[in-house]
Amino acid sequence: MPDSMRQFKAGIFQALGHPTRVAIAEYLSYGEMSVGQLCEKIGIEQANASQHLAVLRNKHLVETRKEGNQIFYRLGDPILGEVLAKMREYFFAHMAEAMETLRLEKQQAKKAEQEVGR
Amino acid sequence: MPDSMRQFKAGIFQALGHPTRVAIAEYLSYGEMSVGQLCEKIGIEQANASQHLAVLRNKHLVETRKEGNQIFYRLGDPILGEVLAKMREYFFAHMAEAMETLRLEKQQAKKAEQEVGR
DNA sequence: ATGCTATATTCGATTATTCGAATATTGGCA
């Protein structure tokens, strides 16, 4: 496995390595959506959505369709939906640990805050 | 899907979002390996390997076993191997495009270098 | 043309990742 392939795969993982982009990918795995719809569902600002969509576009993970004023996004390959499904499977298998991880991270964030404020 | 779950998933993708860590995960998907073996196979320095392994450990993606002087790593859950397999599938389906993406990125990197040097 | 709506891009400040170098830890062995 040459390094160029690893770079390619890592690039895809990295593109999915942000909560907002996971949310986008999951919504799109159920069907296409306009940018506005994604913003509303996820609860993010338009510019921010565009930026995250640009990341996904640059890796060719999503494709677009123009309809009048708006742009509809969809997953570029259903395999990505399967990857997300695998991750869901993993998530449920590790639910408890997941919660623990998140708790610890939140706790550490709080501690760091305190240290700054002190 | 609450945001905490997305954070958890994104954290895992992000952990896999580096070529070296993809390499580590792929080697481990075939069986356990000591740190030294990983270093040799991948061609990285010991300290660097330890840092990347720490990232994977923090997300509980790998587990360890001590044997005398050395520490053997393995994937924490075979589902991860399946995720990697899906990615391999994706990779082969998009081989040509993958090469193009990498070419473009390399090209842009070169351009950025020139601009700095200028 | 003007204006309006949806989306994209650029900019700058902040924060997070990454690497190598140096240092620490741990286990076995003389």
Place this chain on the structure above:
DNA sequence: TGCCAATATTCGAATAATCGAATATAGCAT
């Protein structure tokens, strides 16, 4: 005990990712 090999951690500098604000573009209606 002292030493060596394997692994981990810390530190600092360089690079990359993130966000909001501002600005740009494109399509449609009047």
